[in-house]
Amino acid sequence: MRSVVLGFALGLGLLASETAHQAHPGHAQHQEVRVDGNYQDYFRVDADFVLTLLLLLASGFMALMVVFNALARKPCFRLASLGSFGAFMIILLFDMGCEDRSGARMVEQPVQPQHDAKELQTLYGNFKKDGVTVRADEQFLYIASNAFPSHPMMVGITAWQQQVPLPQPYSGENSWRIPLQPALSARPISARKALFRGAIALAVNGVPIFNALNNRREDAFLAGELDEFGGHCGRGDDYHYHVSPTHLEKIVGKGKPIAFALDGFPIYGFTDGEGKEPADLDEFNGRFEKDGSYRYYSTRKYPYINGGMRGVVRVSNDQIEPQPRDSPARPPGQPLRGAKVTGFSRDDANNAYTLKYDLQGKPHFVKYTITAEGVCVFVFSDGEGRESTETYRRQAGRNGPPPKKK
Known part of the structure; x- marks a missing residue:
């Protein structure tokens, strides 16, 4: 849709310039583009070259092609001394053409080296x-x-x-x-x-x-x-x-x-x-x-x-x-306010681990082991010398099965 709008916008700009010079039909001078505005200098470009260049840039945008083809068939088509409005529309076309449909700037990104x-x-x-x-x-x-x-x-x-x-x-x-x-x-x-x-x-x-x-x-x-x-x-x-x-x-x-x-x-x-x-x-x-x-x-x-x-x-x-998925063994835990983790020990040979934490000035721990079959046994202390055990079988997915308490 944007290409259609831009095509008609450019067409309007060119038509405005053409209308401004209708009083001078039949000129045999070579056609040229002149961009004035507030600049002290200006540049001149062969109009046929400009037309060809713009057609190439707008290839695939049928609306733009229709506008240019229609103008090219008119015997009085001239781009000489393009007015400020026409110049503005061309600049606007190029500027807006650097944006994608979401409005993000389509800036050419430098090619990055390949990793070894x-x-x-x-x-x-x-x-x-x-x-x-x-x-x-x-x-x-x-x-x-x-x-x-x-x-x-x-x-x-x-x-x-x-x-x-x-x-x-x-x-x-x-x-x-x-x-x-x-x-x-x-x-x-x-x-x-x-x-x-x-x-x-x-x-x-x-x-x-x-x-x-x-x-x-x-x-x-x-x-x-x-x-x-x-x-x-x-x-x-x-x-x-x-x-x-x-x-x-x-x-x-x-x-x-x-x-x-x-x-x-x-x-x-x-x-x-x-x-x-x-x-x-x-x-x-x-x-x-x-x-x-x-x-x-x-x-x-x-x-x-x-x-x-x-x-x-x-x-x-x-x-x-894509990215990998974790493999939880148990349902997610809940925040334990006031707790501070103070230690972590491991026995990798036996897949046995201990996490220690303090809660309300008393030491606690979580001991857990993992068997080759994926069974996880957790032992929790309550800070008063009592312990409880929960057993889970590991499986893929966001939540493990209900625990087997002892």
Whole structure:
């Protein structure tokens, strides 16, 4: 519809100029375009060339072609000394032609370099001991992980909803994938307004990174929901980060990416290649480097990580797709006001784990084990020396089965 309107607008502009010169029919002078306005200088262009150029630019827009063809058949058709109105309409056509149907500016996006799959495999390969494996094809890097990092989890959380970390089955067809050829989007997505479900990036240790704002649109870090490494567990007992995991630089090396957004662009630590904290980041916490490549940076204040998707992604129900699904063992927990997580210990050989927390000055714990068959046994203390046990069988989906209490 816009092309039709623009076609008639340009036609009106040209007709206005033509009408202004009807008193001088039959001129044998070579036709030319003159754009005056408030400029001291003007330029002259062969009118036949202008007509041809505009027809090429408007190919496919039948309304525009009809207007120009109709004008071209008129013997008195002249563009000489184009008036201000006609000039304005041509400029308006070019300006509006740079917008898509949604009104977003259609600015040509620079082509981004393709990732070296081997380099990315090396980065993620640093965390084989954490259960991370990688493979690649021509389009994507595929990362399998259990999102169960070797660093202590949950310690320091003061806004706890009684979730504990469980290894997740992010493997096979349920693996993560990173585009090897990221592409800038003409319509980036801001994480201030969208992407409140699911991950927006993947750390090089195989742990997903979620929006810095929680599902209530609050800063998860300022709300006390995160541990000493910037992570916590979701409602599926799935561990993930909400701020940048800058501690990973100690393993991959300074100046190397510590994560990749799901649009394929890398996320770096606090400093750039010159060792300085960038002061020219855009609203997505990224910038273009001297070689034209785009990258995100970590910051000490919101948005901490990539502030959305500067690159092309597919979004469904406010979540980037495709992405892996977690595997909860039990129904989601509820907030436990006044609790503070004080410790997390693990015995990976026996799949046995303990989370400790204080509540009203008394120590509590949650002990849990996971069998090879997917049976999860949870033991809860009440701070008075009494314990209760709940058993669940793990299954895919957002909620586990009812517990078997002992």
